[in-house]
Amino acid sequence: MGKKTGAQILIESLLKENVEVVFGLPGGQALPIFDAIHGSELNFILTRHEQAASHMADGYARSTGKPGVCIVTSGPGATNIVTGLATAYMDSAPMVAISGQVATDVIGQDAFQEADTIGITRPVTKHNFLVKDVKDLARIIKEAFYIATTGRPGPVLVDVPVDVQRSVCEFVYPEKVEIRSYKPNYNGHIGQIKKAAEVINRSERPVFYIGTGVVVSNAQDEILELSKKADIPVTNTLLAVGAYPFDSKLSLGMLGMHGTYCANKCIQSADVIIAVGARFDDRCTGKICDFARKAKIIHIDIDPTAISKIVDVDIPVVGDAKTVLKEMLGLVNTKEHKDWIKTVGVWKEEHPLSYDTNDNKLHPQYVIEKISDLTKGEAIITTEVGQHQMWSAQYYKAKYSRLFLSSGGLGTMGFGYPAAIGAKFGNPNKEVIAIAGDGSFQMNMQEMAVAVLNNIDVKVIILNNQYLGNVRQWQEMFYSKRYSHSCLAKRKECPKWCNTPNRAVCPVYIPDFVKWAESYGVLGIRVTDKKDVELALKKMLETKGSVVIDMWVEIEENIFPMIPAGASLDDMIIRMNG
Amino acid sequence: MRHTLSVLVENNSGVLARISALFAARGFNIASLSVNETEEPAISRITIVVKGNESILEQVTKQLNKLVDVIKVTDFKDIGYIERELALIKITAVNKTSRDEIIRVAGVFRARIIDISPDSVIAEISGDESRLSAFMKAILPYGVKETCKTGVSVLCRGNAGKIK
Incomplete structure (x- = not known):
């Protein structure tokens, strides 16, 4: 095969793994790697910030199901991707991150741009490797991809000291992986599956509670079939938006803190909950001791640690969602739950998702509804974190899974825009729209350079309410309207205790997102009136290349329904004054 | 509830850090910890004593x-x-009377006196937790100056603990 340097081995290993695109930023201790990239066919995308590189890799991964890859330098390069790794880890996104490291003989000496990358990233990765010998490099890369993509997927980091990048050895890429201590279990225990099926067959008020695991294992068809066969309504987590057809009468929408009234009612009234690839996150369960008190809980998950971590599970099934559900399909009886489905229908009608449609104000929910209509729910939507994220989850009718990308577990502001760029690299033929708040967008908006320079056609819609809106909502509801440091328009001259925002008197908002977009040679549109929304969105969709729409939405709009943090799912606030 | 876990791990650098970090991050308490190479050099055995209820134990194990x-x-x-x-215990012994008494108590527990200094003695005792704590309790009134324990070593009887 011939001898190669560690850097060459690394790049060729990535090509062997069929890596289509790598995001990142060079630096001193990664120079041999970047030199090897220069002479290779690897498609490398230079980002403006390493954090964004990690989110791009994540967005690519979530939208395609394939592992996302980023390469950064040592020290600050590596610490800058920590947020991206933690984001991917919480949401089970497969990623391989490569970091440069100082030479092995100076590790531990506080060398320039040295950081204990392995130590720092240990709690936010599925696994990490420090490569001490070039002979191990190819095997480690192979293992990194294997670990990242199998079982419950997650990010894996490989730290490569600069002398290892320069060292030379024979390159043989391993055909197979054999890790005796890592053997994910895909097939559920048949005895457990039978038990679960019996409980489902006897149930009168069953509910499916589906999460990321359904998306990861591509089990949408099985959930659909099983729910129809046994007449079981389905609620989804934030990350499983699109995994179940929203227009089905069995669809309940999202559950939890900002979930639908009917989803939360169903959970609280169910006699059996079948959780599939969901982890009973506190945003879904509310107060644990009041969660689904009447229900027996079946939990299908590939990660044994997810089972009975938060909620005591009656029937655990450890395995891959698709494999287990397929098995279950043969064991679950065809059945109708007429009374139950009727009750569900009543709840749906009692309090559907709603906002003021009678006034002519520009409500953010309206914008999302229009995006949903105009794209027919077929566009990839990414979100940042905050109010716009919840409105997007509530009102964007994603047709399939992998069309709604959002940082659920970690709640990372600054995720959405780079994730959209990453998603577009993986899906060049799909419309990709980043929906952002004016706060979140500013956390990684520098990446517009990457979109423009690479002809990446990502649309940005900023729901601009001049606030860190979710923080402001909590301050309004739970802190007596004391808007402490949530206003993004506030200047030194403003009254200290202002809680009466009004665009007519507030200081001019900066940045001017339209001018800012124009400085990148990108079309910027400002919309301040409801009647202009549709036209602007159409113009955006017709335009080739990046577009930024700065939507000046209602400033003090709140997300409803809402369950206050720590309260029970029974304590839903449907509307502020109602 | 006290549980003893034996964890066989790849003898890679940083593996102990992974395990201790896991305990710290998840709020589990380690009562005792010992790490050794095994008969197979690529594998280390980490013996951990954990205190907690069944559900904590289940999470720790998973x-x-x-x-x-x-x-x-x-x-x-x-x-x-x-x-x-194994424990080493340095006990205050400033005169012959107390020294003799300590030696007698040690004899009862089959502990060995391995050092005698002008104002202290060192006892060595090995056994399970109840034996060690019983000796400790008996010796406490004489004044314990310092202690050092090795951490628990555990092997199962027969074949139950072997690597698959």
Whole structure:
């Protein structure tokens, strides 16, 4: 095969793994790697910030199901991707991150741009490797991809000291992986599956509670079939938006803190909950001791640690969602739950998702509804974190899974825009729209350079309410309207205790997102009136290349329904004054 | 509830850090910890004594198993095993009377006196936790100056704890 340097081995290993695109930023201790990239066919995308590189890799991964890859330098390069790794880890996104490291003989000496990358990233990765010998490099890369993509997927980091990048050895890429201590279990225990099926067959008020695991294992068809066969309504987590057809009468929408009234009612009234690839996150369960008190809980998950971590599970099934559900399909009886489905229908009608449609104000929910209509729910939507994220989850009718990308577990502001760029690299033929708040967008908006320079056609819609809106909502509801440091328009001259925002008197908002977009040679549109929304969105969709729409939405709009943090799912606030 | 876990791990650098970090991050308490190479140099055995209820133990075991470097976790709850720990205890002994008494007490517990200094003696005792703590309790009134324990070593009887 011939001898190669560690850097060459690394790049060729990535090509062997069929890596289509790598995001990142060079630096001193990664120079041999970047030199090897220069002479290779690897498609490398230079980002403006390493954090964004990690989110791009994540967005690519979530939208395609394939592992996302980023390469950064040592020290600050590596610490800058920590947020991206933690984001991917919480949401089970497969990623391989490569970091440069100082030479092995100076590790531990506080060398320039040295950081204990392995130590720092240990709690936010599925696994990490420090490569001490070039002979191990190819095997480690192979293992990194294997670990990242199998079982419950997650990010894996490989730290490569600069002398290892320069060292030379024979390159043989391993055909197979054999890790005796890592053997994910895909097939559920048949005895457990039978038990679960019996409980489902006897149930009168069953509910499916589906999460990321359904998306990861591509089990949408099985959930659909099983729910129809046994007449079981389905609620989804934030990350499983699109995994179940929203227009089905069995669809309940999202559950939890900002979930639908009917989803939360169903959970609280169910006699059996079948959780599939969901982890009973506190945003879904509310107060644990009041969660689904009447229900027996079946939990299908590939990660044994997810089972009975938060909620005591009656029937655990450890395995891959698709494999287990397929098995279950043969064991679950065809059945109708007429009374139950009727009750569900009543709840749906009692309090559907709603906002003021009678006034002519520009409500953010309206914008999302229009995006949903105009794209027919077929566009990839990414979100940042905050109010716009919840409105997007509530009102964007994603047709399939992998069309709604959002940082659920970690709640990372600054995720959405780079994730959209990453998603577009993986899906060049799909419309990709980043929906952002004016706060979140500013956390990684520098990446517009990457979109423009690479002809990446990502649309940005900023729901601009001049606030860190979710923080402001909590301050309004739970802190007596004391808007402490949530206003993004506030200047030194403003009254200290202002809680009466009004665009007519507030200081001019900066940045001017339209001018800012124009400085990148990108079309910027400002919309301040409801009647202009549709036209602007159409113009955006017709335009080739990046577009930024700065939507000046209602400033003090709140997300409803809402369950206050720590309260029970029974304590839903449907509307502020109602 | 006190549990002794035997964790067989790949003898990679940083594996102990992974395990201790897991305990710290998840809020589990380690009562005792010992790490050794095994008969197979690529594998280390980490013996951990954990205090907690059943559900904590279940999570600890699962979380340990989830670590890529962990080969096998054995909870010595339901299988026969041998447990030993060695302790060195420096006890105040300023005169012959107290020295003689300490030597007598040590004899009862089959502890050995391995050092005698003008104002203290050092006793060595090995055994399971109850034996060690009983000796400690008996010797406490004489004044314990310093102690050092090795951490628990455990092996199961027969074949139950072998690597698959």
